[in-house]
Amino acid sequence: MLSLIAAPLALYGAASLLGIAGGRRALAPVYLLSGLAAAATAFGAARFLANGAMPETAVLPLGLPWIGAHFRIDALSAFFLLVLGLTGTLTSFFALDYGRHDDEPGRVLPFYPAFLAGMSLVLIADDAFSFLVSWESMSLASWLLVLATYRLAETRSAAFLYLVMASIGVGALLLGFGLLAGGGGDFAFATLRGSALDPWKSGLFFALAVIGAGSKAGVVPLHVWLPPAHAAAPSHVSALMSGVMTKVALYGLIRLLFDLAGPAQWWWGAVLLLAGGLTALLGVLYAVMQHDLKRLLAYHTVENIGIIVIGLGLALAFRANRIDALAALALAAALLHVFNHALFKSLLFLGSGAVLVATHERDMEHLGGLIHRMPVTAFVFLIGSVAISALPPFNGFVSEWLTFQAIVNGSLLPQWLLKFAVPAVGAMLALAAALAAVCFVKVFGTVFLGRPRRPPAAAAREVGPTMLVPMAAFAALCALVGILPQTVLGLLLPVSAMLLPDSPGIDLSNWLWLAPLGPDHSSYSGGVILLAVTFLAALLVLVIHRFASDRLRRSPAWDCGFPDARPETQYTAGSFAQPIRRIFGSVVFAARERIDLPAPGDMRAARLEASLHDPVWEGIYAPTARLVSLLADRLNLLQFQTIRRYLSLMFAALVLLLLIVAVSQ
Amino acid sequence: MPIFANIAYDTAHLLDTFVLVLSFALLYQRRLFAVLTIYAWQALCLAAAAAWQAYAQDAPHLYITAAIALVFKAIVIPLALHRIIVYLNIHRSIETALGIGPTMAVGVGLVALSILLVLPVTAAAGALTRESLAAALSVVLLGLLMMITRRNAVSQVVGFMSLENGLILAAVGVKGMPLVVELSIAFSVMVAFIIFGIFFFHIRERFDTLDIHDMERFRGEER
Structure with a gap:
């Protein structure tokens, strides 16, 4: 090997x-x-x-x-x-x-x-x-x-x-x-x-x-x-x-x-759980506020790392309390999400690369309507979006479902702190998953649907097969792992056996239904879901066409109160994010909106200004940077001393070290 | 119990103590020529200590160390420095940065620190090695102290040479130190001495003084 x-x-x-x-x-x-x-x-x-x-x-x-x-x-x-x-x-x-x-x-x-x-x-x-x-x-x-x-x-x-x-x-x-x-x-x-x-x-x-x-x-x-x-x-x-x-x-x-x-000590699990929940929630909130396609995807990486860390924290907490079967479940969930995130995040970044090649644009507010110009890219990007939003039957759902299976069993942990923390983290995870779906509705809707907002987006051409085939392969893997998660989970059994030797690992005996804790507990089958979704969708289409409208109608596009069909009248990425910004952003990011009205008689346009503050940057990093530069300024004095002072400093340092050695003996 | 039961130990200890006491004398002395004389005496004691260790440890290579110390440190370097002082016409008394009294007090503190430090660390070694190492570390620290309490470049160099005497003292006190280590120390000191000498002439040529205090004024950093 x-x-x-x-x-x-x-x-x-x-x-x-x-x-x-x-x-x-x-x-x-x-x-x-x-x-x-x-x-x-x-x-x-x-x-x-x-x-x-x-x-x-x-x-x-x-x-x-x-x-x-x-x-x-x-x-x-x-x-x-x-x-x-x-x-x-x-x-x-x-x-x-x-x-x-x-x-x-x-x-x-x-x-x-x-x-x-x-x-x-x-x-x-x-x-x-x-x-x-x-x-x-x-x-x-x-x-x-x-x-x-x-x-x-x-x-x-x-x-x-x-x-x-x-x-x-x-x-x-x-x-x-x-x-x-x-x-x-x-x-x-x-x-x-x-x-x-x-x-x-x-x-x-x-x-x-x-x-x-x-x-x-x-x-x-x-x-x-x-x-x-x-x-x-x-x-x-x-x-x-x-x-x-x-x-x-x-x-x-x-x-x-x-x-x-x-x-492990049980509080390690608690720390990781809270860090993971915070990471997932903050990561996705940052992502919703972003309009740069690649930066948005990168913030989603932060979110998904949070989901994986939640799984790892649960595994540590269960392992510290010798509940090895559930530890194996949480570990499998985390590692499967590692695998899944590598697939769909690579797919999405490659998709953003394809968009970048075709339009030279990363700002979503300048894109739009690419589904007509780049249909294959749009299709695989849609699969990636659905997968990262944790919707069945794709792979993201399986690993998040497994994580939730571990979370609902969190009440078996003996420590009260964990008993309370695990459901809270579960709620954060659920919120993060929902917000991720919101975010990717925004991405796909703004970038691929509607009409081009700028000329480069209108002039885009589909990328070549060398770029499409890898993306399609990632998309196929996302679907495959979603429908048959047992294939990857089977490869995980040796990992679980190595790290948790007392546990037999999760139950993979049924090839159709994934029931990680045994047949008596909850189960999931991607294949059945896929069949059900396909069947229901076909039924819906049939019913709509049969009973609602089987005639072709032509009507003006975008005429719902907007007879002026310029691209600027479309819903923008910023408009998608605005409700979320008002609900969550005002608390987390101190988001404020200010309307700047001109004085009566003034001819300039009114402005709406939205401001965001990054709590992590302004709360931790900026003060640290200020402290470091303050200390550097103070220490700068040492650069301009006389020779004798330098020697004295060295002498003092030597004597101090010798004193420490003498005292510590 | 005969008086000279452990003469190897007693003599080595006596010579080490001479070197140490002369370090204090260097700290005490204000006149440049006197500083040089005391330095020469210290080097002589060092040479004697090395020779005695050579005899006591039955390690002939230490005689070479003793010879180097005698020729270079006790004769050549003091004479050379003497000539430099006469040539540059700077045989005045030295200004000290710290008063003589406080300097001596700090020196005593440093010796106490050395003993506190060395004795517990070397509990497994023989008594002779332990005492020698404590004395040698004291000489090193006193040399450093001399370097930072004097304002004259020549006396700083003497402080450095005396520090190096401490290193040699440690080297000869420990059994089995290879000759090449001592030789390299001796030669590095020779090189340092030559460089210092050249610097003296350059500094003197440029600034008309060897008083470091004056040079600080030239740098515009008087405080």
Whole structure:
């Protein structure tokens, strides 16, 4: 198996070198090699999972001389490798055509394979050192990919923010590993697994792990870098960053909390639950307010990370209370959502890339009517929208349904805090799911329906088959997983057996009905739902045509009080968002609307001004930035001292350190 | 119990203490020529300490260290500095940044800190090593203290050289320290001395003084 991973890594290396040497001419080989490598990864990982997932390890004499580099493939890493490989394959083929539209392919080509290789290495690393090195190379490669559009000022600020947040995250992980390893100096995961920490130390480790992995995944309030960075990258890279890199971060969280940290404490689950609920709700509220297509999708990534984190929090809480059957259910829900989100979010980002290629527009207020110009893109984007809105029979519904199955059993938890928190988080999740549907009605309605709002949208042309086929494949996978979720859930059984050895895993005995807790409990069947939906829809069409109107009528379009049929009279994205902004935004974002009326006799137009405030940015980040710059100003004095003062400072520092050593003995 | 039961220990301890006491004398002394003389005496004691350790530990390579200390530190460097002072005509008394009394008090505090620090850490080592290390660390810290309490560049250099004496003292006190370490320390000090010397002439040429206080004024940073 490890040899199966080595081949893709070699291919990534070759592709990266080609990208450096070849420039624009190397575009096809680079993406072909990357796609091939990703496909090999996916194939190998799927076969590994299907064959029972016996862990395999290897120690290579790389890295620090006395440590070496440990690698290991087990069920957990194989599952994430499957997600990575599947998404990477289709995205690479999409990029074969899409990449030609990049302004400067030379800034993308060398780093794209390196990014995929970095993520693969994180997934197979088996000691803290190689884990952190791979993690950092993944961050750096994606940072360079974000910088591909460095000529835009907003890209540069997004990249800077990303770099700062990535450094904070990896710093937290570094401290966490240090805490876990203690003074032993052996950083292999096999050793770290056995380390038993004091309660307060393990609590600190938990906090560091959540900050480190959560900042990469985009958990509120560490999400601020994610939407600008994901939106600034080229679309196929955005698909990988949103679809896969956030998942690799969650892999880190699962590896640290479920595998390395030893027995969990119940309050870890509570913290993750609340963070997840907050992330889901705030993420989707931000998304509803957005009118930039890619930024909106990136905020939905934040929301979906929240849903996954809720599942993980439930799994931790159940595991800490030894209710392993429900822990397995919550874990399966979270991991299935990992898989699903990678599929539909990649599909949606690729769709936004197709729209971008066709119209050069990201602002939804400038688009419209693309369903006539780009019917295939519109159809697959619709499937992605339905899937992310968690509507049956697509895959998003299955994983959110499983999460809710775990939530309704939350009353079995003995701690009162959790008894109360779980239903509250369930309500937040339900609200988030509903708002996501609202948001995608807005997206699809504004971008694809109606009539073009600007000339570029009117002149759009459907993209070529190289871009359509990967999107269609993602859409087909969304439908397949929605109708037959047992296929993916079956691959998850080894993961559950590894992390929760006392539980048999969820019940998959019935191929038609998914009844995770056994036949006596609630069940779902995507196939039956699909049949029912098809049957009812056909019946409805029949009834309407039979009894309501079987005659063709022609009437003026948009004549419902708007005889003037200019595009500006259409419902805009802003109008869609306005009710939500009034209801939720006034509380969360301090949204205010102000009407600016001209004085009598003044001829200028009246204005309606809506203002939003980001509570996370203005409450946490802006004060922190002010504090840092204040301290920097104060410390600046140290730059202009005399030699003797410098020596005195060094002397004082030395004596202070010696005093600390003397006192601590 | 015979008087000279443990003469190896007693003699080494005595020589270490000489080096330490001369460090205090360096802190006390205000006149440049006297500072140089005391520095030469300190280097001589260091050479004696190294030679005694060579004899006591039966480690012949320490004789080389002793010879280096004797030739360079006790004779060449003081003579060279002496010539520089005469040539530059700066043989006045030195202004100190901190009064002599407080400086001595701080020095005593530093010695106490060294002992507190070294004795518990080296509980497993022999008594001789422990005492030597405590004395050596004190000499290092006193050298640093001299560097920051003097306003004259020459006496700062002497402080640095005396700090380095402390390092050599630590090196010879520990059994099994390879010669190459001591040699490299000695040569780095030689290089540092040459660079300092060149700087003296340049500073003097440019500013007509070696008083650091005056140079700060040139930088416009007098406070």
